Amino acid sequence: MGLYVSNITSDSQVVTDVKVLVPDAGVRRRMSRVIRMAVSTAVECVGGIEGIDGLDAIITATGYGCLADSERFLRNVISDKEDLLNPTPFIQSTFNTVGGQIALLRHNHCYNMTYVNRIHSFEDALLDAFMRAEDGEGGRMLVGAFDERTDSQYEIMKRMGLWRKHDCGEGSVFVLLTSQKEDSSIAEVLEIDFPSDSIGEQDIAQRYGCSDDDVILYNVCCTMEIYPTISASVFAQAVEKIKKGASKVLVYNEMWGMTPTVVILGCIV
Amino acid sequence: MRTAVTGLGIVSASGIGVYENLEALRNGRSGISDFPRILETSNMLPVGEILLINEELAAVAGIGAGKNLSRTALLGIIAVKEALKDAALPDGLRVGLVSSTSVGGMDLTEHFFAEFMNDSSSGRLRDVVMHDCCASTEAIAAYCGIKGYRTTVSTACSSAANAIMIGDRLIRHGILDCVVAGGADALSAFTLNGFKSLRILDDKRCRPFDQTRAGLNLGEGAGYIVLQREALLDKVPYCFLKGYANRNDAHHQTASSEEGNGAFLAMSDALSKAGISPDQVDYVNVHGTGTGNNDLSEGKALKRLFGDKIPYFSSTKGYTGHALAAAGGIEAVYSALAIKYGQVWPNIHFSEPVSELQLVPQTSLLEGADVACVVSNSFGFGGNCSSIVFAKD
Numbered sequence: 272m273g274l275y276v277s278n279i280t281s282d283s284q285v286v287t288d289v290k291v292l293v294p295d296a297g298v299r300r301r302m303s304r305v306i307r308m309a310v311s312t313a314v315e316c317v318g319g320i321e322g323i324d325g326l327d328a329i330i331t332a333t334g335y336g337c338l339a340d341s342e343r344f345l346r347n348v349i350s351d352k353e354d355l356l357n358p359t360p361f362i363q364s365t366f367n368t369v370g371g372q373i374a375l376l377r378h379n380h381c382y383n384m385t386y387v388n389r390i391h392s393f394e395d396a397l398l399d400a401f402m403r404a405e406d407g408e409g410g411r412m413l414v415g416a417f418d419e420r421t422d423s424q425y426e427i428m429k430r431m432g433l434w435r436k437h438d439c440g441e442g443s444v445f446v447l448l449t450s451q452k453e454d455s456s457i458a459e460v461l462e463i464d465f466p467s468d469s470i471g472e473q474d475i476a477q478r479y480g481c482s483d484d485d486v487i488l489y490n491v492c493c494t495m496e497i498y499p500t501i502s503a504s505v506f507a508q509a510v511e512k513i514k515k516g517a518s519k520v521l522v523y524n525e526m527w528g529m530t531p532t533v534v535i536l537g538c539i540v
Numbered sequence: 541m542r543t544a545v546t547g548l549g550i551v552s553a554s555g556i557g558v559y560e561n562l563e564a565l566r567n568g569r570s571g572i573s574d575f576p577r578i579l580e581t582s583n584m585l586p587v588g589e590i591l592l593i594n595e596e597l598a599a600v601a602g603i604g605a606g607k608n609l610s611r612t613a614l615l616g617i618i619a620v621k622e623a624l625k626d627a628a629l630p631d632g633l634r635v636g637l638v639s640s641t642s643v644g645g646m647d648l649t650e651h652f653f654a655e656f657m658n659d660s661s662s663g664r665l666r667d668v669v670m671h672d673c674c675a676s677t678e679a680i681a682a683y684c685g686i687k688g689y690r691t692t693v694s695t696a697c698s699s700a701a702n703a704i705m706i707g708d709r710l711i712r713h714g715i716l717d718c719v720v721a722g723g724a725d726a727l728s729a730f731t732l733n734g735f736k737s738l739r740i741l742d743d744k745r746c747r748p749f750d751q752t753r754a755g756l757n758l759g760e761g762a763g764y765i766v767l768q769r770e771a772l773l774d775k776v777p778y779c780f781l782k783g784y785a786n787r788n789d790a791h792h793q794t795a796s797s798e799e800g801n802g803a804f805l806a807m808s809d810a811l812s813k814a815g816i817s818p819d820q821v822d823y824v825n826v827h828g829t830g831t832g833n834n835d836l837s838e839g840k841a842l843k844r845l846f847g848d849k850i851p852y853f854s855s856t857k858g859y860t861g862h863a864l865a866a867a868g869g870i871e872a873v874y875s876a877l878a879i880k881y882g883q884v885w886p887n888i889h890f891s892e893p894v895s896e897l898q899l900v901p902q903t904s905l906l907e908g909a910d911v912a913c914v915v916s917n918s919f920g921f922g923g924n925c926s927s928i929v930f931a932k933d
Contacts, residue, residue: 427665
């Protein structure tokens with residue numbers, strides 16, 4: 272039993288028309304931008320809407336959730352003086368909206384969880400999948416992360432001084448994982464660790480047994496644009512490295528004053 | 541290997557701490573007020589509000605003035621401190637925290653945003669730094685001295701039940717020896733108006749499982765339990781966490797399926813994981829929000845699972861209101877207390893069974909019962925349905 276990456280998709284890699292991914296026009300129309308982005312990525316990742324049928328777990332991760340809808344509803348509460356409010360943005364502001372929507376598309380009754388633990392959300396979701404696989408409850412699991420950028424969030428975090436080195440980004444990444452090695456497996460998740468303190472660059476390789484040939488990716492160095500679940504996109508880069516021949520890639524995720532996370536991917540042996 | 545429940549912590553509209561909550565349950569005393577007194581809102585609707593302002597909550601939590609923590613974090617700190625004190629864990633254990641919330645620091649964000657909306661350079665940043673869900677978890681961990689792995693989940697009204705499940709897995713997988721698990725949510729104008737816009741708030745006291753039920757009363761609070769690896773026990777626990785399941789109703793974003801599919805699957809899977817048959821269940825602490833939809837759906841699921849032999853059941857939402865992400869934590873505490881004291885809590889404000897169900901909850905305090913096995917239900921938006929099974933041994 273292990274945890275194997277069968278497919279991974281970022282929002283920028285979604286090539287299928289959203290009308291094909293989410294055929295119900297009514298469902299599509301109600302989706303906010305981030306929900307559409309995340310759900311499209313998820314459906315593309317499982318190879319089309321029917322791919323949802325075979326899932327045994329849907330585990331989502333987000334730092335800030337559906338910010339635009341939260342803001343829209345809050346704005347209405349204040350400006351309309353708590354009267355005659357449209358419930359749609361409230362409904363869609365819920366953190367588990369994306370996970371629920373994916374299940375709802377095909378009426379899949381499986382395990383459905385949402386982690387909202389800032390920069391650790393994606394790694395927490397991976398750990399959940401890892402434990403389910405070890406428990407023999409794994410099967411096919413869809414794990415995904417998403418965060419959206421809004422003007423207000425950008426402005427507030429700018430005032431907090433968070434965009435001095437990086438710009439504010441957004442994105443979604445979904446990964447299809449299996450607990451058994453399959454022909455389609457492209458990488459194996461070997462370890463997920465939550466160190467209690469920062470680890471210096473020179474110590475990481477030794478601590479995690481990396482050789483000179485192994486690759487270490489640092490989230491804050493891999494991208495100019497960051498968001499809470501940016502490490503999911505660095506994880507996607509790590510999978511690419513494995514595909515291109517690396518035997519082991521370590522993703523080191525540390526920013527915004529939080530303790531780090533370490534995820535180690537290995538090639539299929 | 542079993543996971544034991546060794547500590548309880550709670551703050552709800554029914555009181556601060558286990559003792560006050562227990563007294564309210566035993567006396568059938570509702571903590572719901574006719575309208576919000578602390579929350580700034582024009583909605584004069586009944587709420588399960590804790591009648592202390594944030595500064596007073598900070599004092600209860602033993603936190604000095606001027607820290608500007610969100611109300612959710614303050615409620616969480618009060619409950620987690622009580623749970624840890626109750627558990628009196630031996631030194632040297634790896635202790636973690638799995639917390640949950642649905643509003644996070646919204647009470648402070650609402651103040652910030654009212655100013656920010658008019659001028660993007662105004663609004664105090666200290667009122668928005670605790671906006672995200674993780675901020676409350678980090679504050680709870682910091683003020684309660686929890687240094688191990690911690691995470692935050694948010695699956696709407698089933699959140700705390702899911703936190704408890706994850707807590708158990710972390711122990712079973714050897715990642716932690718002990719986990720404080722549960723949830724906290726503060727009342728906010730955001731959620732009160734949200735549920736009002738969905739037209740599922742009753743303008744009278746909520747009446748779970750009653751024919752005349754007309755919606756829920758929103759509540760606030762925090763409920764946490766300490767889970768501990770059985771091998772590390774040094775005292776008699778309240779009960780054991782025997783099983784759980786998380787299933788999705790996959791019917792509608794906010795409404796439950798008519799036949800209660802998610803609820804049925806969650807309860808039946810949780811019992812099979814626990815190795816307990818439905819006829820061994822003594823009490824079900826139902827989700828029972830008092831909305832037309834939930835109670836009908838959950839009632840049908842109860843009938844599907846238990847047939848003609850429905851165990852004692854009651855909703856405790858009439859005491860606390862529906863405290864959203866905290867509800868599953870508050871009700872886990874009530875479930876553990878039911879086992880420890882051999883009591884079943886009355887479902888208050890009930891008079892007439894739902895015509896389609898003809899189910900009658902326990903309406904008076906049942907004492908001296910052998911409550912050996914309790915199922916606690918928590919269902920939420922997004923179709924999230926979770927059930928937890930606690931047992932005496």
